[in-house]
Amino acid sequence: MTLLSVKDLTVRFRTEDGPVLAVDEASFDVAEREVVALVGESGCGKSVTALALTGLLPRNASVTGAIELDGSQPSRQARGRDIAYIFQEPMTSLNPVLTVGRQIGEVLRKHQGLRGAASRRRVIELLELVGIPLPSRRFGEYPHQLSGGMRQRVMIAMAVACKPKLLVADEPTTALDVTVQAGILDVLRNLRDEIGTAVLLITHDLGVVADVADRVVVMYAGRVIEQAGVVALFARPTHPYTRGLLDAVPNPARHADGGLREIPGRVPVIRTPSEMCTFSDRCWYADEVCRSTKPLLAPGPAGHLVRCWHPLEADHAGA
Amino acid sequence: MPVLEVLDLVKHFGPVRAVDGVSLRVDSGEVVGLVGESGSGKTTLGRCVTRLVPVTSGRVIMNGTDIASLSRRALRPLRRHFNIVFQDPSSSLDPRMTVGEIISEPLRLHHIGSSPQRRARVDELLDQVGLQREMARRYPHELSGGQRQRVSVARALSASPSLLVADEPTSALDVSVQASVLNLIGRLQADLGFACLFVTHDLAAVEFLAQRVAVMYLGVLVEVASREELFASPRHPYTQALLSAAPLPDPVAQRSRNRIVLSGEVPSPVDPPSGCRFHPRCPVAIERCSLEVPPLRPVGPSGALAACHLVDDSGAAPALT
Numbered sequence: 001m002t003l004l005s006v007k008d009l010t011v012r013f014r015t016e017d018g019p020v021l022a023v024d025e026a027s028f029d030v031a032e033r034e035v036v037a038l039v040g041e042s043g044c045g046k047s048v049t050a051l052a053l054t055g056l057l058p059r060n061a062s063v064t065g066a067i068e069l070d071g072s073q074p075s076r077q078a079r080g081r082d083i084a085y086i087f088q089e090p091m092t093s094l095n096p097v098l099t100v101g102r103q104i105g106e107v108l109r110k111h112q113g114l115r116g117a118a119s120r121r122r123v124i125e126l127l128e129l130v131g132i133p134l135p136s137r138r139f140g141e142y143p144h145q146l147s148g149g150m151r152q153r154v155m156i157a158m159a160v161a162c163k164p165k166l167l168v169a170d171e172p173t174t175a176l177d178v179t180v181q182a183g184i185l186d187v188l189r190n191l192r193d194e195i196g197t198a199v200l201l202i203t204h205d206l207g208v209v210a211d212v213a214d215r216v217v218v219m220y221a222g223r224v225i226e227q228a229g230v231v232a233l234f235a236r237p238t239h240p241y242t243r244g245l246l247d248a249v250p251n252p253a254r255h256a257d258g259g260l261r262e263i264p265g266r267v268p269v270i271r272t273p274s275e276m277c278t279f280s281d282r283c284w285y286a287d288e289v290c291r292s293t294k295p296l297l298a299p300g301p302a303g304h305l306v307r308c309w310h311p312l313e314a315d316h317a318g319a
Numbered sequence: 320m321p322v323l324e325v326l327d328l329v330k331h332f333g334p335v336r337a338v339d340g341v342s343l344r345v346d347s348g349e350v351v352g353l354v355g356e357s358g359s360g361k362t363t364l365g366r367c368v369t370r371l372v373p374v375t376s377g378r379v380i381m382n383g384t385d386i387a388s389l390s391r392r393a394l395r396p397l398r399r400h401f402n403i404v405f406q407d408p409s410s411s412l413d414p415r416m417t418v419g420e421i422i423s424e425p426l427r428l429h430h431i432g433s434s435p436q437r438r439a440r441v442d443e444l445l446d447q448v449g450l451q452r453e454m455a456r457r458y459p460h461e462l463s464g465g466q467r468q469r470v471s472v473a474r475a476l477s478a479s480p481s482l483l484v485a486d487e488p489t490s491a492l493d494v495s496v497q498a499s500v501l502n503l504i505g506r507l508q509a510d511l512g513f514a515c516l517f518v519t520h521d522l523a524a525v526e527f528l529a530q531r532v533a534v535m536y537l538g539v540l541v542e543v544a545s546r547e548e549l550f551a552s553p554r555h556p557y558t559q560a561l562l563s564a565a566p567l568p569d570p571v572a573q574r575s576r577n578r579i580v581l582s583g584e585v586p587s588p589v590d591p592p593s594g595c596r597f598h599p600r601c602p603v604a605i606e607r608c609s610l611e612v613p614p615l616r617p618v619g620p621s622g623a624l625a626a627c628h629l630v631d632d633s634g635a636a637p638a639l640t
Contacts, residue, residue, distance in 0.1 A: 041493040133582075147584040177356035177520065179581050182564040186580070204494060207523075207566030210573045230570045248498035249568045250527035252550070259505065260498035260527065266463050267493075 002071070003198050004030040004053070004083075004166055009065035011048050011057065021270045022048040024222040025065070027297065030166060033192050035199045037213035037230070039206070041245075043267045044219040046202045050168045053200070054085045069165070081111065084159035088171040090151035094143040100127075100154050101139035107161045126157040129194065130187050149180035156187055160197060167191065170202040185212050206249050210234060218242050221278040222270050224297055228304035238304045238311040241279050277309065285310045320347050321380070322481050322514040323368060323401075328377035328387070330360075330367050334589045337363040339538035340377070342615070345482065350508055350515040352529030352546070354522060354561070358585050359535040365484045365518045369403045370394055382481060399429045402475035406487035408467035412459040418445075418470050419455030425478040444473040447510075448503060465496035472503060476511070483508075486518045501527055522565045526550055534558045537596040538588055540615055544623035554618060554625045554636035557597045579639045595627065603629060603637045 011023040023045040030036045038046045051057045053067060055076065066073065069082055087093050095103055104123045108114040114122055120139070127135035130153040143151055152172060159167055169188065173181040189212055191197040203209060209216055209230065216233045218226040218241070226239040237243040247261030265282040277295050280286040289309050300306035301313055323345040330338040338360040345351045355361040366372045368379055370386055379387040382400055389397070402425065405411040412421055422444055423437045432440060442452050448469040459467055468488060475483055485504060489497040505528055508515055517529055525532055525546075532549045534542045534557065542555040553559045563579045583600045586592055592599050598608040607628050615626040619634020629637040 041495060149584060177585075178522075178564040178566075179356065179560060180584065182566075182578065182580055185566075205566075206494070206568040207573070210568050210570040211566040213570075234568070234570050245494060246568065248495045250498075250501065250523035251568050252526060259502040262499040262502060263495040266465070266496075 001032045002029050003032045003034070003069065004200070005066075005068040005071075006049075006053070007066040007068070009049060009052060009067065010063070011045070011052050012062050013058075014060045014062075019271050021273060022061075022222055023052065024270065024273060026219070026222075026224045028217045028224060028227060030198050030200055032165075033196050033198055035188070035192060035201060035212055035214045037201045037203060037209040037216045038219065039203060039209055039216055039245075040219035041204055041267060043221070043269070045222040046219050047170055049219070050085070050170050050200065050202050053168055054083050055079055056085065081162060082165045083168060084162075084164035084166070085168045086152070086155045086159050086170065086172055088174050090148070090155040091143065093155060094151060096143055099140050099142055100146070104154070104158050104161055107158055111162045122161075123157075126161055127154075129160070129190070130154075130157045131183065131190075132157070147180075148176055149183060152176065152184055153187060156184075156191075160191060160195065163195060164197060166198045166200060168200045168202070171204070172201070173208060174203070174205070181208070188212055206234075206246065218245070221268055223278060223307060224305075225279065225307045226304055227297070227306075228302070232302060232304065236302050236304075238301050238306045239279075239308050240283050240285055240310075240312060243312060277307075321345065322347050322349075322382060323516065324378075324380040325364075325368060326378040326380065328364065328367055328379065329375045330363050330372065331375045332363075336538050336588050336591060338367060339588075339591070341535070341538075341540055343533055343540065343543070345514045345516055347481070347514055348508075348512045349531065350517055350529045352525035352532040353516060353518045353535060354520065354525050354532060355535035356520055356561075356585060358537065358588060360538040360588070361518045361520075361535050362486055364535070365403065365486045365516060368482075368516065369401055369484050370398075371403070396429070399425065399431070399478040400480050401482040401484065402478070402480045403484040403486060404468070404471045404475045404488045407491045408464065408471045409459065411471060412467055412474075414459055416458075417455065418450075418457050418459070418462070421459070421470060422455070422473045422477050425474065429478055431478060440477060441473075444477055447476075447507060448473045449499075463496075464492050465499055468492065468496075468500050469503065472500075472507070476507065476513070479511075480513060482514045482516065484516045484518065487520070488517075489524060490519070490521065497524070504528065522562065523568075534561065537585060537591050539596060540624075540626065541597065542623070542625045542627075543615070544625075545621065548621055548623055552636070554623070554630045554634065555597075555627045556601045556603055556629070556637060556639055559636075559639050560602075577640065602639050605629070 007027050009026045013020045040046045101123050105119045108119050124135045132153050173184050213230045220241050226242045244263040277290040280290040295307045295309050297305050297307040300311040321344045325343045328341045353361050367374050374387040378385045419441050422441050426437045445452050489500050536557050542558045560579045560581050567573045581600050594609040595613050598604040613626045613628045615624045618625045618630050
């Protein structure tokens with residue numbers, strides 16, 4: 001069952017340097033209990049997409065397109081209740097003068113009217129859910145007394161306190177060490193298994209994607225350029241950019257010897273809707289068609305959705 | 320012939336024991352990867368080696384001279400023999416200097432060459448790091464992150480040092496740009512033959528670039544081995560856990576591997592645990608581990624080093640599940 005459906009989401013910013021088209025007709029779905037990774041490099045529009053879903057964009061942004069939850073456009077209130085959001089840096093989103101228990105309790109009081117012992121019981125249950133040891137002791141501690149990994153767990157506990165249908169996690173492990181990251185990724189997996197939350201994971205880290213995602217949406221310069229199941233995407237990328245991204249990551253299985261693949265040039269800043277493939281000036285296969293006509297996201301080889309005039313066939317894409 | 324030999328190096332910041340007795344050698348033409356998580360002391364070690372911070376005790380022997388105890392004045396002429404590339408090129412390049420001035424600064428400081436010779440050297444370096452010669456007249460803010468990091472590399476190499484310390488040179492960059500900087504450092508190292516201490520938390524980057532790898536945990540080295548040996552058969556339980564925690568960019572392999580999840584977090588370097596510093600988190604620790612500090616000693620026939628009571632002299636290591 002489709003939980004979240006994003007159709008032609010477009011986000012423009014008015015800036016001092018002129019307009020910026022941050023997201024250009026992005027469309028994708030997230031099914032119930034599904035972990036979808038939204039992947040791309042800086043400036044691809046992945047975080048702006050996440051902010052648009054949760055209604056957290058700044059005032060200089062204008063948003064068009066449709067966001068549907070369970071088949072209908074959610075009210076502001078439903079969006080706040082059903083879509084939760086966690087950020088990269090937990091310390092900036094936790095209140096330093098409130099104890100962990102009080103912060104989570106506040107959410108429960110506001111949205112579910114829980115107070116006193118019932119609230120405390122539920123907070124401890126949530127701390128257990130996110131794998132915090134000795135939850136009854138942590139209840140009375142302040143954010144500064146916790147490590148980075150524990151803070152991120154508290155953020156997740158707070159985000160899922162009201163049983164959201166979708167958790168949007170924007171680079172939740174980027175600021176953490178790998179041994180701590182492994183634990184947080186386990187928590188995200190557990191949420192799905194234990195309370196059935198779907199997760200939209202925004203990340204640039206292909207290792208994290210390989211570890212937890214069911215499906216992958218790749219963005220480049222504001223556009224969704226490829227979508228596929230995680231195994232299919234890594235085994236057989238069909239957009240040249242996806243292929244380039246996978247080849248750029250050091251991976252002994254792919255680079256027995258020789259160098260890493262580089263993608264020449266840099267990500268363009270898109271100001272107005274462009275009538276070309278925005279990757280064409282960096283693409284190895286680009287021709288006149290790519291430079292003059294915008295490709296659409298359409299079924300391509302291996303059943304991937306791909307926005308490319310010349311998607312890679314198996315012989316190009318094989319590892 | 321070692322370019323750099325660090326002997327029992329200690330660096331304390333007040334009560335913080337950031338580096339607490341590290342010995343490490345980097346041979347001529349060799350790339351040694353120094354890996355560890357935050358708080359392991361790897362960055363501090365890189366800064367001690369380049370004498371950007373004073374050393375508390377121990378020796379840093381650079382090309383035969385102990386620079387740990389030299390005065391700043393005595394050190395100055397030796398500085399041309401080593402240099403460092405930092406993580407964030409936007410804060411390590413002077414925004415008021417042109418790229419050409421930045422790259423030729425080490426040459427000016429060490430009075431190397433005449434002014435036309437320095438200009439020619441800047442051109443040569445720009446060629447080597449893959450930037451157009453016209454870039455010499457630009458300012459850092461006009462460049463992308465990857466281009467700035469290329470400028471940092473060119474500056475570090477301009478006086479032809481025998482040792483380059485690269486401190487997380489790719490961590491602030493996007494994946495596709497990381498690839499080009501890793502390729503660049505690898506190619507220049509092979510062409511020019513300088514030794515390199517590559518400090519990073521990124522295991523995949525180390526596996527790509529380094530010939531030998533040293534693993535640091537809470538101020539001490541726990542394992543040193545060749546790249547092949549370390550990645551194929553890590554011995555120290557911390558190394559095993561670290562390798563298993565870094566997700567592979569391959570969903571099939573990643574989901575079928577045996578993962579070791581460590582309990583707890585890295586303890587404070589103010590009051591490190593007794594005995595082996597890893598023992599409170601080690602899944603296979605025995606009583607001896609909390610009592611006796613394990614020395615970094617040769618294990619196995621290849622000359623690999625490990626600091627663990629449970630790794631025996633033949634190199635057999637404890638299995639973690």
